[in-house]
Amino acid sequence: MSRTILGLIAGLLSAGALAQTPLADHHQHGFSGPILALINAGADGPPAISGADIVRHLDDAGIMRATVLSTAYMFGKPGRAVENELAKVRAENDWTIAQAAQFPDRLVAFCGIAPQKDYALEEIARCAANKHVRGIKLHLGNSDIQLENPEHAARLAQVFAAANRHHLAIVVHMRASFSKKRPYGAEQARAFIEKVLPAAPDVVVQVAHMAGTGPGYDDPPSQAVMSVLADAVARGDSRTKNLWFDVASNATDVTPEQAAQLVRHIRQVGTKRILYGSDAATSSNKPPREAWAAFRKLPLTDAEFATIAGNVAPYLR
Structure with a gap:
């Protein structure tokens, strides 16, 4: 899609004509049969979620584009x-x-x-050679990356640097492992800003789920991480100049208190850095249309909703 068309639609959004519909879903997943078999421990699982399935959901929601994040990292858990x-x-x-x-x-x-x-950097280079690839997806919990561990942080910085060299955006699921009860809070957030983020100064770094996991926004450690990241953005820390945040499934089934905390963090970061995402149309997540309807229930203003609906990450332009 040309920048001219995107600019026209963004203009309509600013005028309020399409304020109810996001331009893009920045956090979607396709799932192949082998990945679904892995998730279901080898048992017969649901059918694959294909590109055609995602497009049908986008059409139903009136959304034009989507970022499809591979879950290949799950093989390396x-x-x-x-x-x-x-x-x-x-x-x-x-x-x-x-x-x-x-x-x-x-x-x-x-x-x-x-x-x-060991193959991570090689796979980044291989993917970068394909014109349909715009970035990489990292899942620190699945990979058991512990940001407070200097060796882990250094390795993650190498991966960020490789993505930066190849002009690939980065979507990072920061939440540390639940199953192994890894620490996750302000210390990990500071390590991310100080030791990892500087390695990718030229590309979009998109923090998935507002530093949590979704569905919902009820995890205090994730909120603590988000507070540190939001503070850095608000004070103009140069390391956060290309830092964006997606809200994939964060507004699902939240209490009024959780909704208020989510809105506080959105406003602290600034609505221009918030990217709409729905995650994936699975049993635990809502499809894009329903996910946007849930997000619209947050106590934000119409102008704030319009800004978020009109945001398009640079890698999609």
């Missing part, structure tokens, strides 16, 4: 024995790329990378 792991990672990333390539005016692909793996 520590402690998970996967035969021919690298081949499976590449196959999953290639499947996601192929789904996006079927709808080049609607979808862009991000490769899933397990940053602790």
